[in-house]
Amino acid sequence: MPTTKFDKESIKQSILGKLQRYNGRSLEDANEHQIYHAIASTVRDQVMQKWAEYRKKDKTYLGKRLYYLSVEFLTGRSLMCNMLNLCSTDAYMEAMKELGIDWRKVVREEPEPGLGNGGLGRLAACFMDSLSSLDIPAMGCTIRYEYGLFRQKLLNGQQVEMPDDWLENGNVWEVAAMEDACEVHFGGWVEEKQEDDKLIFVEHDYNTVQAVPYDMPIVGYDTQTVNSLRMWRAKSAHSMDLKDFNSGNYIKAMQEEELAAVISKVLYPEDNHYEGKELRLKQHYFFTSATLQYALKDFKRRFGCNFDLFPEKVTIQINDTHPGLAIPELMRLLMDQEGLGWDEASAIVQRTVAYTNHTVMSEALERWPEEMVRKLLPRIYMILQEINRRVCARLANHYHNGMDPRIAGMAITAYNMVHMANLCVSMSYSVNGVSQLHGQILKDKTFHDYYEIMPEKFSAITNGITHRRWLMVANPGLRDLITETIGDKWIREPERLHDLLPYRDDAAFRERFQRIKRDNKIAFSNMLSARQNMTIDPNTLVDVQAKRLHEYKRQLLNALHIMVLYNRIMDDPSFTMQPRTFVFGAKASPAYYMAKQIIRLLLAISKLIDKSPRAREMLQVVFLENYDVSSAECLIPAADLSEQLSLAGKEASGTGCMKFMMNGAVTIGTMDGANIEICDQVGLDNIYIFGMRTNTVHDLEREGSYQPMHIFETNGELRRALTQMIDGTLFPENAAAVQEIYHNLLFQDTYYVLKDFGSYSMAQRRVDQDYQDREKWLHMAITNTACSGIFSSDRTIREYDDKIWHIGSRDWTKR
Numbered sequence: 099m100p101t102t103k104f105d106k107e108s109i110k111q112s113i114l115g116k117l118q119r120y121n122g123r124s125l126e127d128a129n130e131h132q133i134y135h136a137i138a139s140t141v142r143d144q145v146m147q148k149w150a151e152y153r154k155k156d157k158t159y160l161g162k163r164l165y166y167l168s169v170e171f172l173t174g175r176s177l178m179c180n181m182l183n184l185c186s187t188d189a190y191m192e193a194m195k196e197l198g199i200d201w202r203k204v205v206r207e208e209p210e211p212g213l214g215n216g217g218l219g220r221l222a223a224c225f226m227d228s229l230s231s232l233d234i235p236a237m238g239c240t241i242r243y244e245y246g247l248f249r250q251k252l253l254n255g256q257q258v259e260m261p262d263d264w265l266e267n268g269n270v271w272e273v274a275a276m277e278d279a280c281e282v283h284f285g286g287w288v289e290e291k292q293e294d295d296k297l298i299f300v301e302h303d304y305n306t307v308q309a310v311p312y313d314m315p316i317v318g319y320d321t322q323t324v325n326s327l328r329m330w331r332a333k334s335a336h337s338m339d340l341k342d343f344n345s346g347n348y349i350k351a352m353q354e355e356e357l358a359a360v361i362s363k364v365l366y367p368e369d370n371h372y373e374g375k376e377l378r379l380k381q382h383y384f385f386t387s388a389t390l391q392y393a394l395k396d397f398k399r400r401f402g403c404n405f406d407l408f409p410e411k412v413t414i415q416i417n418d419t420h421p422g423l424a425i426p427e428l429m430r431l432l433m434d435q436e437g438l439g440w441d442e443a444s445a446i447v448q449r450t451v452a453y454t455n456h457t458v459m460s461e462a463l464e465r466w467p468e469e470m471v472r473k474l475l476p477r478i479y480m481i482l483q484e485i486n487r488r489v490c491a492r493l494a495n496h497y498h499n500g501m502d503p504r505i506a507g508m509a510i511t512a513y514n515m516v517h518m519a520n521l522c523v524s525m526s527y528s529v530n531g532v533s534q535l536h537g538q539i540l541k542d543k544t545f546h547d548y549y550e551i552m553p554e555k556f557s558a559i560t561n562g563i564t565h566r567r568w569l570m571v572a573n574p575g576l577r578d579l580i581t582e583t584i585g586d587k588w589i590r591e592p593e594r595l596h597d598l599l600p601y602r603d604d605a606a607f608r609e610r611f612q613r614i615k616r617d618n619k620i621a622f623s624n625m626l627s628a629r630q631n632m633t634i635d636p637n638t639l640v641d642v643q644a645k646r647l648h649e650y651k652r653q654l655l656n657a658l659h660i661m662v663l664y665n666r667i668m669d670d671p672s673f674t675m676q677p678r679t680f681v682f683g684a685k686a687s688p689a690y691y692m693a694k695q696i697i698r699l700l701l702a703i704s705k706l707i708d709k710s711p712r713a714r715e716m717l718q719v720v721f722l723e724n725y726d727v728s729s730a731e732c733l734i735p736a737a738d739l740s741e742q743l744s745l746a747g748k749e750a751s752g753t754g755c756m757k758f759m760m761n762g763a764v765t766i767g768t769m770d771g772a773n774i775e776i777c778d779q780v781g782l783d784n785i786y787i788f789g790m791r792t793n794t795v796h797d798l799e800r801e802g803s804y805q806p807m808h809i810f811e812t813n814g815e816l817r818r819a820l821t822q823m824i825d826g827t828l829f830p831e832n833a834a835a836v837q838e839i840y841h842n843l844l845f846q847d848t849y850y851v852l853k854d855f856g857s858y859s860m861a862q863r864r865v866d867q868d869y870q871d872r873e874k875w876l877h878m879a880i881t882n883t884a885c886s887g888i889f890s891s892d893r894t895i896r897e898y899d900d901k902i903w904h905i906g907s908r909d910w911t912k913r
């Protein structure tokens with residue numbers, strides 16, 4: 099039965115009816131939040147109907163299912179994407195128009211679930227959209243954090259963090275699934291005992307936490323599939339226990355509730371930096387255990403205890419090592435709960451779990467103190483030790499030497515630490531990198547010794563982004579222009595965006611493309627003016643660097659270059675350049691001192707330029723407060739230039755670069771991560787590549803002889819810009835405010851900022867000239883959009899399915 103399409107009239111009736119029933123108000127008396135709620139509830143009705151139909155068919159489905167485990171899902175708002183995927187956008191737009199509702203204002207009322215830090219979490223969200231849109235049966239699994247990533251305020255020239263209370267006004271898009279609630283155990287001790295010539299393990303004196311799932315529907319674009327994003331919430335298992343209340347243990351029960359609920363209280367704000375906090379380990383085990391218990395329960399419902407079938411019917415993809423405890427947990431469940439032996443359980447795990455690596459930064463590698471794991475998860479610890487014993491024995495055998503030095507580097511437990519990456523590599527059937535370069539680095543460096551022994555496990559699958567959110571929803575002007583020009587087949591097959599290539603030389607098309615970009619700049623300026631009381635000039639080149647703040651991403655390269663431009667303007671009265679607006683969007687981890695210093699520097703530069711009328715004619719620096727998915731949707735379509743400056747070899751892939759490209763921004767970037775593949779697609783004429791290549795960086799790192807001071811001494815413009823950090827130019831009241839940045843760059847410069855500066859600066863000169871040649875620039879911009887189809891996450895998901903999962907699109911004629 100096809101889903102009932104809501105037509106304009108029934109949508110209008112539904113909105114008015116809901117306002118009346120929920121709020122006792124007519125449209126005229128309702129505020130924006132109430133109107134949002136009425137509209138979202140109407141869309142929700144449509145989603146629920148589809149979900150119910152899907153679930154009914156899913157009950158009898160006997161094929162394979164994917165569980166995508168990730169400690170982060172940075173979904174962003176749902177309203178517009180759900181309308182789009184239900185193919186109802188036009189009907190809603192017309193209905194709202196006839197009711198006199200401004201949809202832009204309504205959309206803003208939806209709190210954004212910021213359940214992620216950056217790339218890793220946003221990738222997981224793009225994947226969910228593609229999985230449903232490709233009819234692949236899948237469940238995303240994560241934690242329902244009560245507080246998502248902190249909200250960033252800029253106060254007195256610095257970042258201040260505020261709590262993100264996103265559930266304050268409720269969440270229309272989630273449904274609790276009490277029937278799947280389960281228990282997760284922590285602490286206690288393990289008894290080993292013999293039972294009918296079998297060694298069994300019984301856990302005692304543990305603390306129990308209840309895991310309650312909340313499901314969010316993920317609607318596919320024009321498909322029958324509605325997958326779920328399952329978010330686990332921690333609750334006390336005893337707080338409602340009447341016995342406790344009656345015996346006067348009310349306070350104790352409430353305390354327990356607090357202790358349990360803290361597990362799903364808040365998302366850790368560290369991105370690419372690991373700290374061994376016990377609560378974090380609890381979070382990881384909590385959602386992993388709950389997810390696997392459910393996966394096993396669902397498997398048994400479908401296939402009974404025929405566990406040989408498990409790897410054929412279930413795939414568990416772990417998003418980085420954070421859910422890596424899925425490996426020992428699945429073994430525990432299969433052995434202690436289902437009675438399988440070690441060899442059987444271990445064989446099943448090694449055919450079921452697949453691991454994606456997202457970073458080669460050594461400070462991001464997860465290592466847990468053995469003592470912490472032993473105390474918190476005693477049974478899991480025993481299993482890890484046994485896995486380690488067997489892995490090391492196998493390696494000793496392979497190297498014909500139990501003392502081979504490589505073994506310690508590959509062990510799961512070594513030097514009193516549990517090495518999660520080694521666990522994941524040794525026990526998964528697949529290990530993949532997220533761009534071609536990153537996949538190669540995993541084989542050559544990070545996991546080189548493992549690669550030599552088990553090369554067949556390793557692959558590279560380049561990341562992608564959902565073109566539905568990042569083009570169709572974020573940039574409706576461009577979406578419509580594309581469809582009018584080449585038809586709508588590109589929506590299902592984004593690589594058809596190539597059909598735009600001939601229109602690069604079509605004057606009318608170019609003209610409209612340019613006008614859309616300008617309108618997007620104005621829309622961005624309006625958002626800025628509402629949020630930060632600032633505006634930008636839509637006639638300037640909009641140059642954007644938006645991503646987490648990290649030294650390796652080198653926002654400093656950009657900052658130093660702006661200072662150099664400022665000095666050229668101030669020194670030479672005849673100097674002119676293409677006027678530019680530099681926009682930064684970046685959150686710094688609250689404990690990352692250097693990153694916070696860099697924000698201070700950027701804000702000081704913005705202020706300095708603002709004070710000079712002459713500099714202001716050509717330069718403006720905007721720091722967009724609280725960069726998140728929603729502001730990205732407004733900012734990215736407004737960009738002309740996309741800054742992707744990471745030191746070569748450090749950015750595993752990058753996905754922001756793809757969003758900018760798709761929206762017609764040209765990239766200035768290093769030969770790193772996905773930039774390389776963008777370059778392959780558009781050709782060197784349509785991208786600005788600068789800086790050292792990976793092998794040069796690796797050589798320099800090996801030699802250890804780099805002396806940034808030499809560059810400081812020979813490059814006068816750079817020297818001046820650096821000196822202005824500490825001579826009172828940027829911080830008149832406190833000249834030492836960012837002195838650590840200065841010292842770091844001069845005496846250390848771990849990420850070779852000074853080394854790459856000259857080449858960056860030259861590339862920027864070319865940008866300046868090319869932008870003034872309107873025809874040339876438009877040609878480049880259109881080329882970028884036209885070549886971006888390959889970076890749709892639909893392509894990425896198809897590749898995962900072909901190489902790793904082997905699930906296939908659901909055939910609705912079969913069970």
Ligand code: 26W
Binds near residue numbers: 215216217
């Ligand atoms: C435990 C602390 C921690 C937290 C998050 C360590 C590592 C992470 C993530 C793996 C960091 C991350 O988000 N990596 C990014 O993943 C994106 C998706 O694959 C890539 O595009 C980015 O290049 C990579 O930095």
